[in-house]
Amino acid sequence: MSIVARLAAATAVAVAGVLLLIDGLGQRRPSLARMAGHLSRTNTAAPPNSGPRAPDRTTLGSWVRAGRRVYRGRSFPGPVLADLRLVQRPAEAHAAMLVAAVAAGLFGPPFVVAVAQALGVVSLSLALPLAAAIALAAVAPLVVHVEMRQAAALIRRDLRYQLSAYLDVVTMLLAGNVGNEGSLRQGALAGDGRLFVELRHRILVAETANRSLVSALARLGDDLELVELQQIAASAALGATAGAPVARSLAAKCQSLRSALASEQEAEARVRTGKITVPLVGMSVLIMAAVIYPALNM
Numbered sequence: 070m071s072i073v074a075r076l077a078a079a080t081a082v083a084v085a086g087v088l089l090l091i092d093g094l095g096q097r098r099p100s101l102a103r104m105a106g107h108l109s110r111t112n113t114a115a116p117p118n119s120g121p122r123a124p125d126r127t128t129l130g131s132w133v134r135a136g137r138r139v140y141r142g143r144s145f146p147g148p149v150l151a152d153l154r155l156v157q158r159p160a161e162a163h164a165a166m167l168v169a170a171v172a173a174g175l176f177g178p179p180f181v182v183a184v185a186q187a188l189g190v191v192s193l194s195l196a197l198p199l200a201a202a203i204a205l206a207a208v209a210p211l212v213v214h215v216e217m218r219q220a221a222a223l224i225r226r227d228l229r230y231q232l233s234a235y236l237d238v239v240t241m242l243l244a245g246n247v248g249n250e251g252s253l254r255q256g257a258l259a260g261d262g263r264l265f266v267e268l269r270h271r272i273l274v275a276e277t278a279n280r281s282l283v284s285a286l287a288r289l290g291d292d293l294e295l296v297e298l299q300q301i302a303a304s305a306a307l308g309a310t311a312g313a314p315v316a317r318s319l320a321a322k323c324q325s326l327r328s329a330l331a332s333e334q335e336a337e338a339r340v341r342t343g344k345i346t347v348p349l350v351g352m353s354v355l356i357m358a359a360v361i362y363p364a365l366n367m
Contacts, residue, residue: 151294152221155228163217167210174205224263225295229330231264232297236323243319249305253282267293281306297326 145153145160153163178201238259242252257268267289275285283306290298304318 148294149218151292152218154292155221155224156217158217166213170209170213171206174207174209175202177205178202225293226330226333227262228264228293228295229297229326231260231262232295232301233323233326233330234260235264235268236301236319236326240320240323250282253286253305297322 145163150160153160178198182198235256239252239256242255243249247255254272257265257272259265268286271285271289272282275282283302286298286305287302290296290302300322301319304322307318
């Protein structure tokens with residue numbers, strides 16, 4: 070076995086050992102008194118893991134707890150958790166994908182170089198595969214994370230379009246004197262998109278729990294981080310408590326939302342046009358060279 074193959078195997082064993090060590094050291098360790106009470110308990114005694122465990126205040130304990138939170142996806146900030154909910158990916162699964170990306174970046178270059186050396190295709194030193202493994206281990210999780218954030222941004226933009234359609238329906242229902250909560254409930258039945266499905270589910274949960282529909286809208290806006298939906302919930306709550314003109318405010322919010330979406334589309338079109346300019350100039354230069362060069366050689 071070559072040196073690169075040994076390095077890849079040793080790296081795999083080391084990463085697996087670190088993960089197992091973090092998971093093992095973070096397990097709950099009951100005290101000796103609790104274990105003695107568990108051994109001498111009666112049938113009505115509490116189980117050994119029912120009581121609170123004293124926190125481990127050592128430096129090693131804090132590092133272990135931090136490692137377990139990262140490994141189980143519990144240390145992501147709020148915006149990242151909202152994006153994960155949008156793409157319907159559990160935090161634990163995203164953390165596992167990040168760990169897998171790091172492992173693939175670490176093991177990929179040494180494995181490829183080891184196979185190439187075994188086949189006699191290339192003969193490289195240890196420094197190049199090691200540098201490539203470190204670089205890929207740093208870049209691969211960033212690529213996975215950025216891809217998830219971009220997918221969440223696309224889903225959030227689509228939800229904003231659906232929210233604009235929902236506002237139109239609610240505004241028409243309010244103009245027909247259906248009522249605030251009746252308009253919110255019937256407007257959620259007007260579409261089959263993800264926002265309408267989420268609205269129907271949250272409204273059903275709110276009605277079952279005997280809560281107002283405005284709280285369901287506000288909670289959905291918080292979960293999806295849709296500022297416009299939070300504003301709609303605030304306007305509906307204001308109309309329910311203070312008697313404010315809800316239809317007029319919702320129509321204004323719908324108009325502003327559509328203006329913002331149109332501005333975003335125009336900016337995106339300009340960016341795409343700017344990206345096309347360089348290839349067009351290159352193609353023009355190549356065509357001119359293909360036409361002029363034969364004429365110069367005649």
